[in-house]
Amino acid sequence: MTGPPRVAICGAGPVGLAMALELARFDVHSIVFERHPGTAVHPKARNINTRTMEVARQWGGGVTRRLRELDLPEGWTDQIVYTRTLAGEEYGRVTTPGFSGSGDHLSPERPVLSSQDRFEPVLLRAAIGSGKVTVRFGTEVIRARDEHDHVRVDVRDRSTGEEDHVSVPYVIAADGAASGTRERLGIPLVGRAAGSHNINVHFRADLAPWTDQRRGVMYWVADAGHRGVFQPLDGAGTWLCQISYDGNPVVRDSFSAERCTAWIRQAVGEPELDVDVLSISPWVMNVLVAERFRVGRVFLVGDAAHQMPPTGGFGMNTGIQSAHNLAWKLAAALDGVAGPELLDSFEHERRPVAASNAQRSFDNSRSVWAVAQAGRGEHPDGLTPREAVARAHRYGNFAGMEFGHVYDSAVITSDGSPLPTPADPVEDYVPVARPGHRAPHAWITQRGRPMSTLDTVRHGFALVCSGVRPWVALAAEHDVRPYVIDDPTVRTAYGIGDTGAVLIRPDGYVAARWPHDPGRTTAADVRAAVQRARGWS
Numbered sequence: 450m451t452g453p454p455r456v457a458i459c460g461a462g463p464v465g466l467a468m469a470l471e472l473a474r475f476d477v478h479s480i481v482f483e484r485h486p487g488t489a490v491h492p493k494a495r496n497i498n499t500r501t502m503e504v505a506r507q508w509g510g511g512v513t514r515r516l517r518e519l520d521l522p523e524g525w526t527d528q529i530v531y532t533r534t535l536a537g538e539e540y541g542r543v544t545t546p547g548f549s550g551s552g553d554h555l556s557p558e559r560p561v562l563s564s565q566d567r568f569e570p571v572l573l574r575a576a577i578g579s580g581k582v583t584v585r586f587g588t589e590v591i592r593a594r595d596e597h598d599h600v601r602v603d604v605r606d607r608s609t610g611e612e613d614h615v616s617v618p619y620v621i622a623a624d625g626a627a628s629g630t631r632e633r634l635g636i637p638l639v640g641r642a643a644g645s646h647n648i649n650v651h652f653r654a655d656l657a658p659w660t661d662q663r664r665g666v667m668y669w670v671a672d673a674g675h676r677g678v679f680q681p682l683d684g685a686g687t688w689l690c691q692i693s694y695d696g697n698p699v700v701r702d703s704f705s706a707e708r709c710t711a712w713i714r715q716a717v718g719e720p721e722l723d724v725d726v727l728s729i730s731p732w733v734m735n736v737l738v739a740e741r742f743r744v745g746r747v748f749l750v751g752d753a754a755h756q757m758p759p760t761g762g763f764g765m766n767t768g769i770q771s772a773h774n775l776a777w778k779l780a781a782a783l784d785g786v787a788g789p790e791l792l793d794s795f796e797h798e799r800r801p802v803a804a805s806n807a808q809r810s811f812d813n814s815r816s817v818w819a820v821a822q823a824g825r826g827e828h829p830d831g832l833t834p835r836e837a838v839a840r841a842h843r844y845g846n847f848a849g850m851e852f853g854h855v856y857d858s859a860v861i862t863s864d865g866s867p868l869p870t871p872a873d874p875v876e877d878y879v880p881v882a883r884p885g886h887r888a889p890h891a892w893i894t895q896r897g898r899p900m901s902t903l904d905t906v907r908h909g910f911a912l913v914c915s916g917v918r919p920w921v922a923l924a925a926e927h928d929v930r931p932y933v934i935d936d937p938t939v940r941t942a943y944g945i946g947d948t949g950a951v952l953i954r955p956d957g958y959v960a961a962r963w964p965h966d967p968g969r970t971t972a973a974d975v976r977a978a979v980q981r982a983r984g985w986s
């Protein structure tokens with residue numbers, strides 16, 4: 450690594466590593482401290498969603514290709530199956546474009562279903578390969594003290610006990626749900642803790658007789674004696690399952706390999722099944738969001754900032770997308786071009802997204818719970834299991850939730866257009882290039898080759914414009930990269946007609962739009978929007 454680190458990241462989970470990669474994209478050197486000796490050994494997250502793949506697309510270096518190599522084989526991501534036991538009565542199925550991909554009209558990317566122990570090393574290798582990231586495993590952050598113009602980070606080598614420190618302009622707390630950084634800053638978590646208790650079991654077994662003819666991304670099982678889910682990791686016999694229990698620590702500790710095996714056999718419905726338990730890890734389902742995402746020079750990302758039920762696979766994804774929101778802002782601050790509003794806009798933009806994703810993930814978990822109640826004949830409205838499955842249609846169908854969030858902050862210049870009103874804000878996404886929205890994907894032709902509008906954004910701002918007005922000259926005056934769009938369909942999708950333009954931020958969100966320019970937009974207007982987007986109100 451050349452030059453001293455400008456940012457210290459506490460935690461090399463998926464979000465800490467993504468943060469380092471994002472910073473490297475903007476040429477910002479970082480140092481990552483991780484108390485464990487390496488990346489995760491026990492898998493939790495599986496779903497890298499489409500929006501996160503769009504983020505990874507900007508990292509370059511073949512990261513998306515390497516992640517895609519880890520994807521489940523064809524057919525495993527198309528549906529969720531609900532059953533009494535794997536061998537028993539089937540309650541119903543829900544198709545899941547959220548896990549298999551919504552089509553290349555919405556994104557040039559598709560989600561990847563893999564497992565955390567396999568994809569974290571891809572992120573690690575890319576981060577180190579960037580030449581702008583140092584990772585110190587086996588090193589624990591003891592405290593991070595804001596000393597006004599820098600933060601002093603004290604660390605301890607866990608094998609030698611030796612203490613050391615670094616001084617950096619900014620610190621990222623990516624230290625997970627039990628974040629010591631968050632606790633030391635006294636930031637409370639708001640929401641609902643301990644909504645349910647679960648045992649995550651990583652195992653190998655041949656479940657093909659019950660899954661091969663109905664491949665699925667998940668198999669929820671519920672009966673009087675058991676409730677949980679089977680999740681394929683590689684389509685070749687490696688699985689996770691989540692076993693629900695009542696939260697009693699004695700019960701939790703009783704989940705030995707033998708007990709997990711007995712549970713798996715019962716939930717499959719095959720008493721003689723061969724099961725090889727690889728690892729076991731308990732976890733608690735929380736719906737919690739930190740009251741603040743920033744205190745001075747310290748920023749919270751990932752599970753340190755928000756914890757949500759895994760139903761939907763939004764925890765890590767929300768964290769990585771927050772890192773994407775924050776990195777270019779930190780880079781601007783380090784370059785001395787950020788106005789006072791820019792760093793605050795991180796919390797203003799991302800906290801509502803985290804709160805919303807947490808609530809919607811919780812709604813998914815309730816819809817699954819309702820199927821279990823129906824399976825036991827205990828649904829409060831008397832629904833049959835099939836009827837309860839039909840109501841669980843949002844779980845796996847979340848284009849609106851994934852692409853439709855809108856930022857309403859001081860760094861966005863409104864164009865006065867109304868908010869779109871999708872029929873269902875979770876399932877339905879209305880592609881609009883309205884300020885505050887993710888600039889929609891569309892295929893355009895540049896120098897004779899197809900290109901996604903998402904790729905107009907690299908390290909700086911982009912101005913997607915019609916060729917009629919002198920937008921190109923206006924963009925050049927403000928260090929903004931212009932893209933002239935010839936295709937009238939794309940111009941319509943972007944709402945710029947024959948004369949307008951859209952200013953897009955380095956994270957792919959629309960900062961300003963001039964929908965129909967009657968010839969009055971001036972260099973001063975464009976400058977004002979760029980300045981506002983950089984935090985100068």
Ligand SMILES: Cc1cc2nc3c(=O)[nH]c(=O)nc-3n(C[C@H](O)[C@H](O)[C@H](O)COP(=O)(O)OP(=O)(O)OC[C@H]3O[C@@H](n4cnc5c(N)ncnc54)[C@H](O)[C@@H]3O)c2cc1C
Pocket residue numbers: 459460461462463464465482483484485493494495496497588589590591623624625626628629649691732750751752753759761762763764765766767768
């Ligand atoms: C069963 C299950 C399934 C899930 N499935 C999905 C899914 O499909 N998709 C999804 O998006 N999310 C999913 N999640 C959520 C996802 O696992 C988490 O949101 C994600 O791991 C959070 O990443 P993180 O980097 O913020 O935190 P973590 O992964 O918890 O990493 C934090 C790191 O910080 C380190 N650390 C802590 N304190 C210190 C310290 N003082 N010094 C140095 N290092 C420290 C820890 O050792 C750890 O490595 C799932 C969760 C569960 C439980």
